[in-house]
Amino acid sequence: MRTNFTAAQLENPAIRTANGILRACVHCGFCTATCPTYVLLGDELDSPRGRIYLIKDMLENDRPADARTVLHVDRCLSCLSCMTTCPSGVHYMHLVDHARAWIEETFRRPWFERLVRALFELLLPHPARFRWALRLGRIARPFGRLLPEPAGAQRGGGPRPPRPRGLVRPGYGPRATGARTRRGGGHAG
Structure with missing residues (x-):
């Protein structure tokens, strides 16, 4: 990812570290498939890639955190599943830690x-x-x-995750669909 930090900003060791982490990201999106908040909510800003954009904007412009950035950074579970799938080796954990420290300093x-x-x-x-x-x-x-009951409250603990699709559907097997038997490639059970 291309960054636009000034020379004065890069004198700060924390910003220099964040710059290195940001520059390692290549926007591939592999992290989105393993991020539980993105899978559940479906909002790009709730994915590691989306949070990286928000953090980059906040740090490059040397501005206080806004409510939108705080919301999406706070939703990160710090499970680090994104780091296990990242082919570029982005140290997302350190970037989020730096963003959280910045948020605590600049956001009431x-x-x-x-x-x-x-x-x-x-x-x-x-x-x-x-x-x-x-x-x-x-x-x-x-x-x-x-x-x-508070307005807008949901019984049952909040939003439900999306139903699995494709090869991970429940009941997958020869009896799940007749496709295999129609082609003659399987048994009817």
Whole structure:
């Protein structure tokens, strides 16, 4: 990928590292097939390639993160499945880590999001506190039905992944379709 960092920007070691990572990307799109957020949501900006474009734009223009960039970078699970399929060896993990640090420096999150993140920081690193919070949640669960359902909320835990197509379809075999038997190349079962 072609980058347009200034000489002054490249004096910063973090930007210099990001530049090297960005230049390794050749836009092949192999990463999109293995990215769970792209597979689920189908939005190019939720793929590693799309996030690379957003991060490149943010860093090259030396501008604070905007809500759109934050949304798509936050959706990255950091599972690194994209790195296993990348033929160019793009160190996506380091680029996303740098972008997240830049976001924390330049973007003010909404107050509720800051509250939730503070609670996570308070609970997740401490197993005893986390167990205590889980117990409270189990006790409070029956009372949750008394609250009105938020607008736009979905029952069942959110969007469903797309149905498999092609060779990975459920029930694949001689009885799945009559195509093999019509051609005479298989048995009827």
